[in-house]
Amino acid sequence: MTQSVSARKGSGDWLREALPKIVLSPSLALVLIFVYGFIFFTFYLSFTDSRLLPSFGWVGAENYDKLFSLRAWDIAVNNLLVFGGLYILICCALGLGLAILLDQKIRSEGFIRTIYLYPMALSFIVTGTAWKWFLDPGIGLEAVVQSWGFTSFEFDWIKNRDMAIYTIVIAAVWQTSGFVMAMFLAGLRGIDNEVLKAAQIDGASNWALYRRIVIPQLRPAFMSAFVVLAHMAIKSYDLVIALTNGGPGRATELPATFMYSYTFTRNQMGIGAASATIMLMTIAAIIVPYLWSELREKK
Amino acid sequence: MGFLDIKNATKSYGSLQVLHETNIAVEEGEFLVLVGPSGCGKSTLLNMIAGLEEVTSGEIAIRGNRMNEVRPAERNIAMVFQSYALYPNMNVAQNIAFGLEMHGVPKPKREEAVRDVAELLQITKLLDRKPGQLSGGQRQRVAMGRALVRDPDVFLFDEPLSNLDAKLRVDMRTEIKKLHQKLGTTIVYVTHDQIEALTLSTRIAVMFGGYVQQLGTPKEIYDDPANMFVAGFMGSPSMNLFPAKIAVANGVPQAEFTLVDGKTGALPLPNPAMAEHDGRSVILGIRPEAITDLDGADRNSKAIHQVEARVEVTEPAGSDTFVVSEFGSKEITGRFRADVVVKPGDIFPFAINMDKAVLFDPETENRIR
Amino acid sequence: MAGGASDTVVRTGRVSRFVIYTVLIVFCIYYLLPLYVMVVNSLKPLDEIRGGGMLSLPQTWTLAPWGSAWSTAQIGIEATGLRPYFMNSILMVVPAVAISTILGALNGYVLTKWRFRGDTIIFGLMLFGCFIPFQMVLIPMARMLGLMGLAGTVPGLIFVHLVYGIGFSTLYFRNYYAQFPTELVRAAMIDGAGFFKIFQRIMLPSSGPIAVVCIIWQFTNIWNDFLFGASFADFDSQPMTVALNNLVSSSTGVKEYNVHFAGAIMAALPTLLVYIVAGRFFVRGLMAGSVKG
Structure with a gap:
């Protein structure tokens, strides 16, 4: 039911007519100023010579030129591609796999689901702390396995420049994959059982059933999962700070940490603003089409 | 001039005109049925009378007073909705009394009015229940009670029987007719069911495509249809x-x-x-x-x-x-x-x-x- | 995901069921392992951890790390423990959640029951605001809080979370109220109820479930926030997450892993508790943020 009650003019009663809009307007004003006004402000700063403080000397695209020639930014973007790609891929694979397994009339399904999902309730700082020490070669997994007698066992990814980014993937997947599982499970529950029965009568094996009938119908769930995961990946900041603080060296620098350090500790606000603008545009390219289609459907 | 006057009323959404110039004068005590297939403009017209939709041009008047700018609450009308629209969080008595409460009627008077209406509709036993605990027919009665208690100038019914099963629908139809004969109130009633239209009304407006195709007594509409649409729509099996x-x-x-x-x-x-x-x-x-x-x-x-x-x-x-x-x-x-x-x-x-x-x-x- | 009754037509044999259960249990262990590590190591002396015993149960049980994390551990420059920061978080979360939920409810009500031209665009603008990278607003927000005299204060953080929480709370209530029959609103109008009366008497009494979802979501999000806390708080207005990170990543002195774990559990406890008590609503909130309707 989408039709609504149209406002009625009380005999010259302007207030009554405008009341809904008046109620909505503080929120709208906040959003317009603090989201869109600020986006514009930062966008503008990215074309200025701002360093420690905002300043309004126009420098054109210089900050972008500098940004793209910075090795640190290059590393951050590459790290994001590796991290984001693996994060989305593994979360989806794991989430779908677990959802399908949980959909087989599992005893105490609710209990298992609760366990799979609880990491989502935690702060990334907590997750980062837990994994930081668990992956620490001195006291964590490596030390434990060595103490069991496997003295040659090595697991020092978190201290290893080439492998540290994968520890971010491990912790992030741990935190989010249960949620992706829940999304796919909801998708699976939404599939009409009669279609599955028909396919079985047609002689489809379980494997064919999932590959040919079920998974293609999960397209909306894949879409949502992709959008949610992609935007989380791009915004990832807390986890990196807590787990590796961008290190060792710059091995786990991501655009979000890059922006923060250039803006607030290296006093390169113009470049920081430029990097934030790039982040926003990337997210907008993913989110806007998604929101567009969702809101249009609703009409 | 009638009791309820619809004068040259039209309704447009942007460039889309959903109701073309309509003129109906309803006399006091009349039972007017607006009937037609979905999308014909009948519900729009009813909502315009109720004040839930604005009148694009023309006029709606009750007792000779222009109503276009008057809020629904102040038109002295009552409406029975298709889904009954009972407030789920209130019990039956509170549902019936809500309109009186909003109009500032003091509590003892409200209670008395609720009692009277409940007796009239034989729902006294249900007064303490929540809508969720009622059957379809009982909800229907409560919805009518909510309308009756206001003692309005005009009753508006928006497909009130379409959510009931076939047998109950026939029973409630009879009951609405009895109620009208007993109380002599003015009713405008929307339905897509031509049998309801023929059995209940004193006059029928057959609508299609945003036009009133024919306005007349049930007998006129049935025996003397103005065009092929009316002839084909009214009567079952159709002409x-x-x-x-x-x-x-x-x-x-x-x-x-x-x-x-x-x-x-x-x-x-x-x-x-x-x-x-x-x-x-x-x-x-x-x-x-x-x-x-x-x-x-x-x-x-x-x-x-x-x-x-x-x-x-x-x-x-x-x-x-x-x-x-x-x-x-x-x-x-x-x-x-x-x-x-x-x-x-x-x-x-x-x-x-x-x-x-x-x-x-x-x-x-x-x-x- | 209402949970409960799974009704699948796929049949599985004995062997494959054994495999399925094994895999599911292995993943239970995977998800529980970090929690287990945090809990057992927060209850043992430091030298037991250093000796490679991170996965074993404590030989000597002790609550000392908890006491230390709560009231004596060095956070930044002061040895106050996490207690004052826990309080900061509480003081920040409660008003921010309350106000953003109320505004969300009113917005949702207007956007579904009092629609006007352009309302979908306004909703779209609000919704997009939920997804922007907040790096984009850090610089101007820092200045704005300064101008408003709220820089480095808890009220400043409340304001920030309120502003960026409106989008989601509006989303929840809008989607919920869209399912709410418009005929009820019309009936109430004819009965003589006005804008606020309808909201208060008709809409609010039926809003319990979505209010719970919204409150849980906002609570979790704001409690767990780090970026705003790290950017806009002073030492004495820091929320729990920032303080925890300071505790863990401080480079001076001996690393007290057991204290870190105890602190991490303290930071996790409120949201974890909410999840355990109202997990159903928590999941519904998560899902509404992604697959809408």
Whole structure:
């Protein structure tokens, strides 16, 4: 039911007519100023010579030129591609796999689901702390396995420049994959059982059933999962700070940490603003089409 | 000037006009039914009377007072909704009293009014229940109680019976009619069910495509439809409409049409004025109950004529048997007595009461009188 | 995901069921392992951890790390423990959640029951605001809080979370109220109720479930926030997450892993508790943020 009650003019009663809009307007004003006004402000700063403080000397695209020639930014973007790609891929694979397994009339399904999902309730700082020490070669997994007698066992990814980014993937997947599982499970529950029965009568094996009938119908769930995961990946900041603080060296620098350090500790606000603008545009390219289609459907 | 006046009222959404100029004057105590298929504009018109939709142009007036700018709450109307719209968080008594409460009626008076209405509708036992605990019929009564308690000038009903099962719908129909006869209130009632329209109303407005196609008493609408839409929409099974040609034989105008075996059937038209349309193509409309077996024909009619035609299908319906044949390449249905012996393939004499026949122009679809 | 009754037509044999259960249990261990590590190591002395015993149960049980994390551990420059920061978080979360939920409810009500031209665009603008990278607003927000005299204060953080929480709370209530029959609102109008009366008497009494979802979501999000806390708080207005990170990543002195774990559990406890008590609503909130309707 989408039709609504149209406002009625009380005999010259302007207030009554405008009341809904008046109620909505503080929120709208906040959003317009603090989201869109600020986006514009930062966008503008990215074309200025701002360093420690905002300043309004126009420098054109210089900050972008500098940004793209910075090795640190290059590393951050590459790290994001590796991290984001693996994060989305593994979360989806794991989430779908677990959802399908949980959909087989599992005893105490609710209990298992609760366990799979609880990491989502935690702060990334907590997750980062837990994994930081668990992956620490001195006291964590490596030390434990060595103490069991496997003295040659090595697991020092978190201290290893080439492998540290994968520890971010491990912790992030741990935190989010249960949620992706829940999304796919909801998708699976939404599939009409009669279609599955028909396919079985047609002689489809379980494997064919999932590959040919079920998974293609999960397209909306894949879409949502992709959008949610992609935007989380791009915004990832807390986890990196807590787990590796961008290190060792710059091995786990991501655009979000890059922006923060250039803006607030290296006093390169113009470049920081430029990097934030790039982040926003990337997210907008993913989110806007998604929101567009969702809101249009609703009409 | 009527009690409720709809004067040149129109409704547009942007460039889309959903209600074209409409004029209806409803007298006090009248039961007006707006009937038509979905999208015909009937609910829009009702919502305009209620004040839930703005009037694009024209005027709605109650007791001679212009209502266009008056808020729904101050029009002294009450409305019964299709979904009943009972407030789920309030019990029955609170639901009924809510409107009075909003209008500042003091509590003792509210309670008294609720008691009276509950007694009238026999829902006294339900007053403490929540809507979720009521059956469909009970909810319907509560919704009516909520309307009645306000003692409004006009009652508006928006398809109030369409969520009930078939039997309950018939019962509630009777009850609404009784209530109207007892209280003598003015009612505007929207439905898509033409039987409801015919049984309940004192007058009917048949609507289609944003126009009022015909406004009249049930008898006028049924016997004397203004156009093919009204003829086809009102009545069940619907009126047989088939192409024919007017020809004058021996000074008597008659309608000629092809029968299923290629022969030509001819039916004299009782109105001699039709002779002036000699040679004109028309659509002939005859209601199923005017096409019968010989013994079932109306003895009071002086215009019973016979056509021999082949029976295609028979549909025994208990009280009657519907017999299907083909006139003018259109399927037609006759209503025969239940015990008549007839089977598909028979060549059978159909008795047709031409007093009840109507003619339409095939182009404009309007009546030829 | 209402949970409960799974009704699948796929049949599985004995062997494959054994495999399925094994895999599911292995993943239970995977998801529980970090929690287990945090809990057991917060209850043992430091030298047991250093000796490679991170996965074993404590030989000597002790609550000392908890006491230390709560009231004596060095956070930044002061040895206050996490207690004052826990309080900061509470003081920040409660008003921010309450106000954003109320505004969300009113917005949702207007956007579904009092629609006007352009309302979908306004909703779209609000919704997009939920997804922007907040790096984009850090610089101007820092200045704005300064101008408003709220820089480095808890009220400043409340304001920030309120502003960026409106989008989601509006989303929840809008989607919920869209399912709410409009005929009820019309009936109430004819009965003489006005804008606020309808909201208060008709809409609010039926809003319990979505209010719970919204409150849980906002609570979790704001409690768990780090970026705003790290950017806009002073030492004495820091929320729990920032303080925890300071505790864990401080480079001076001996690394007290057991204290870190105890602190991490303290930071996790409120949201974890909410999840355990109202997991159903928590999941519904998560899902509404992604697959809408």
